[in-house]
Amino acid sequence: MNKPVLLTVDDDPGVSRAVARDLRRRYGEGHRVVRASSGQEAIEALKELKLRGEQVAAMLADYRMPEMNGIEFLEQAMDLFPRARRALLTAYADTDAAIQAINLVDVDHYLLKPWDPPEEKLYPVVDALIETWRASGESAVDEIKIVGHRWSAPTFAARDFLARNAVPYRYYSIDDPEGRRLLDAAAADPAEIPVVITTDGRPLLAPSDAEIAAAVGLTVDPATDFYDLIVVGGGPAGLGSAVYGASEGLRTVLVERQAAGGQAGQSSRIENYLGFPDGVSGSQLTDRARRQAVKFGAEMLTARDVVALEVQGSARVVRFGDGSTIAAHAVILATGVSYRSLTAPGCHELTGRGVYYGSANTEAPECAGTDVYIVGGANSAGQAAVFFSRHAKSVTLVVRGESLHTSMSHYLIQQLDAIDNVHVLTGTTIGQACGDEHLESLRLDHSDGSTEFVDTGHLFIFIGAQPQTGWLDGVVLRDERGFVWTGPDLLTDGQRPPGWTLDRDPFYLESSVPGVFVAGDVRAQSVKRVASAVGEGAMAVTLVHRYLEEQ
Ligand SMILES: Cc1cc2nc3c(=O)[nH]c(=O)nc-3n(C[C@H](O)[C@H](O)[C@H](O)COP(=O)(O)OP(=O)(O)OC[C@H]3O[C@@H](n4cnc5c(N)ncnc54)[C@H](O)[C@@H]3O)c2cc1C
Numbered sequence: 001m002n003k004p005v006l007l008t009v010d011d012d013p014g015v016s017r018a019v020a021r022d023l024r025r026r027y028g029e030g031h032r033v034v035r036a037s038s039g040q041e042a043i044e045a046l047k048e049l050k051l052r053g054e055q056v057a058a059m060l061a062d063y064r065m066p067e068m069n070g071i072e073f074l075e076q077a078m079d080l081f082p083r084a085r086r087a088l089l090t091a092y093a094d095t096d097a098a099i100q101a102i103n104l105v106d107v108d109h110y111l112l113k114p115w116d117p118p119e120e121k122l123y124p125v126v127d128a129l130i131e132t133w134r135a136s137g138e139s140a141v142d143e144i145k146i147v148g149h150r151w152s153a154p155t156f157a158a159r160d161f162l163a164r165n166a167v168p169y170r171y172y173s174i175d176d177p178e179g180r181r182l183l184d185a186a187a188a189d190p191a192e193i194p195v196v197i198t199t200d201g202r203p204l205l206a207p208s209d210a211e212i213a214a215a216v217g218l219t220v221d222p223a224t225d226f227y228d229l230i231v232v233g234g235g236p237a238g239l240g241s242a243v244y245g246a247s248e249g250l251r252t253v254l255v256e257r258q259a260a261g262g263q264a265g266q267s268s269r270i271e272n273y274l275g276f277p278d279g280v281s282g283s284q285l286t287d288r289a290r291r292q293a294v295k296f297g298a299e300m301l302t303a304r305d306v307v308a309l310e311v312q313g314s315a316r317v318v319r320f321g322d323g324s325t326i327a328a329h330a331v332i333l334a335t336g337v338s339y340r341s342l343t344a345p346g347c348h349e350l351t352g353r354g355v356y357y358g359s360a361n362t363e364a365p366e367c368a369g370t371d372v373y374i375v376g377g378a379n380s381a382g383q384a385a386v387f388f389s390r391h392a393k394s395v396t397l398v399v400r401g402e403s404l405h406t407s408m409s410h411y412l413i414q415q416l417d418a419i420d421n422v423h424v425l426t427g428t429t430i431g432q433a434c435g436d437e438h439l440e441s442l443r444l445d446h447s448d449g450s451t452e453f454v455d456t457g458h459l460f461i462f463i464g465a466q467p468q469t470g471w472l473d474g475v476v477l478r479d480e481r482g483f484v485w486t487g488p489d490l491l492t493d494g495q496r497p498p499g500w501t502l503d504r505d506p507f508y509l510e511s512s513v514p515g516v517f518v519a520g521d522v523r524a525q526s527v528k529r530v531a532s533a534v535g536e537g538a539m540a541v542t543l544v545h546r547y548l549e550e551q
Contacts, residue, residue, distance in 0.1 A: 235262020
C-alpha cells in the first residue's frame, strides 16, 4: 500500500523547499511529501496520483501564486481529491483573504508565513489535517469490492449506482481467479451476483440499492420525522432547492431515489452552465452542489424512492417505498424526467448487457477500441458521442429525424463534425437488438425502407425524456404527459384549480396543492436546462418562505 501523500505548492523555491523539508522531517515515515512550484503543476501531479490510485491526505497551497492562486488551486484540487484536507499558506497581509477562503471554499486552516518554529506553528495544523482526513475514512472506502460479471445486468446496476454516488470501489469478475476466491469466501453462488463486500469485510449478496447505500455509508434514514421542507429529487433543481433552503435556515431534507445529480450527473460535459467557460462534467457539478448543500446543513437521503404525497391538515406527508413517512410544512417536487424505453425487439432483454440508458461514464472503459452506437438526436446524445469518441474505435449516432439541426445545439453539431471517428446516421431507427448473453448486433431501419445489420456490443440510448409522476395521481394536477402544472397555468378562465383552499392564486411555482412547489424538468412548460432547473430550485425556496409566512 502506498503511503498517503502530503502535497505542498509554492512558487517561491526557497519556501517550497523549506515546507517540504519540515514536512518530511516530521511525517516522512508515514507519508510521501510531494511538492510543486505552481498550481498547474500541482494539478498535474494530483491527476497522476489519481490515475495511480494513490491517496492524498492533505494539501498546503501558497495563497499568492501567479496565474492560479492558492484558493483557485484548492478549489480545482477538491474535484480530484474531495476528501484531502486543505490549508492555505499566507503572509500576514493576506489574512483576510485566508479567512474568507475558510468560509467560502471550504479550506480547513490557514498558516501564516513564516511558521518557525514548526513544532508550534506548522505541525499542530498538519496533525489536525491528517487526523480529519483519517476520520473521513478514505482508505476504508477504497476497499469496497464488487464481484460480478461483465454481462450481468444487476452487476452493472450496482456498479452504476456506486459510480453515480461517487463511491470508489474495486471490481472483480467471477471469470478471474481473485473474483472466484472472493465469491467462495463470501459463500456465494454465481447466481447471487453481484456480491458487494464492505470495507469491514461483510458480503452482501445481490443487494438492493438501499442496502448498498447503507453499507457504504450513504445516508438512507431521515434524522427526524418532521422538517420545514422536503425536496423530492436530487437533480440540479433539487440540489438548488436544498442549498437555498438549508442556507436560508429551513430544516431541509432532500430525498433521492438513485444518486444526486439526476440527468445532469450523467452529462460528460456541460458547456452552457454559467460560470464554467471550459465546461464542467456533471459529476463535478453534482459533487460540488452536494457538498454545498451538506455544508449548509441539508440532510441528503440516497436510494429512497418517494411513492406517495399526502395532505394531512397543514402537514405535507411524503411516503417512501417501504411504507415509512416523513412530513414537512412544505414540499418541492424536483423529480425531473427519465429516458423513454426503446421498444425495438431485444432492447428490453439486453438492457444492462450491452444496451444502456445514459450511463456513459460507467461503461466507457469497456468501449475501448470498439464500435459504439448511440440513439438520439438531442444534446445529451451529442455529448455522449463526443465523450465516447475518445474511447471507442468509432461512434455512430443513430437519429430518427432527417437532420440534427432542429434538435441539437449548434456548438455540439460543430464539435461532432470535427471528430473523425463520429458518424451521424439520420433517418434511421433501431429495428432490433440481437444477442444471447449480451448485445452482439443491431438491425438498423432506414427511412428509405432499406435495413442493415451491424456488429456492436454497445448501444447507448438517449431518447425523449418523460416524467415519472404516476404516484402523484389525484394529488396535484398534471398535463396529459404527466408534467405538473403550476402557478398561472392552473387558472382556467381566471378560476382557481378545484380543491384550492387559499384566498389567493397559486404562486408561480406552486402546484394545485398549497405548499407543494415544483421545480425543474418535471414542471409543465419548464425550460429543460441545468441553469433553469437550478434557478427554479432557488426561486421555489423563496416562494416556500412566502407560503410559510401565511401559516
Ligand atoms: C446526458 C445529458 C446531458 C445534458 N446536458 C445538458 C447541458 O449540457 N446543458 C443543459 O443545460 N442541460 C443539459 N441536460 C438537461 C439537464 O440535465 C436537465 O434539464 C436537468 O438535469 C433537469 O434537472 P431536474 O433537477 O429538474 O431533473 P433531473 O436532472 O431529471 O433530476 C431528477 C432527480 O429526481 C430523482 N427522482 C425522480 N423521481 C423520484 C422519486 N419518486 N423519489 C425520489 N427521487 C426521485 C431522479 O432519480 C433524479 O435524480 C442534459 C441532460 C442529459 C440527460
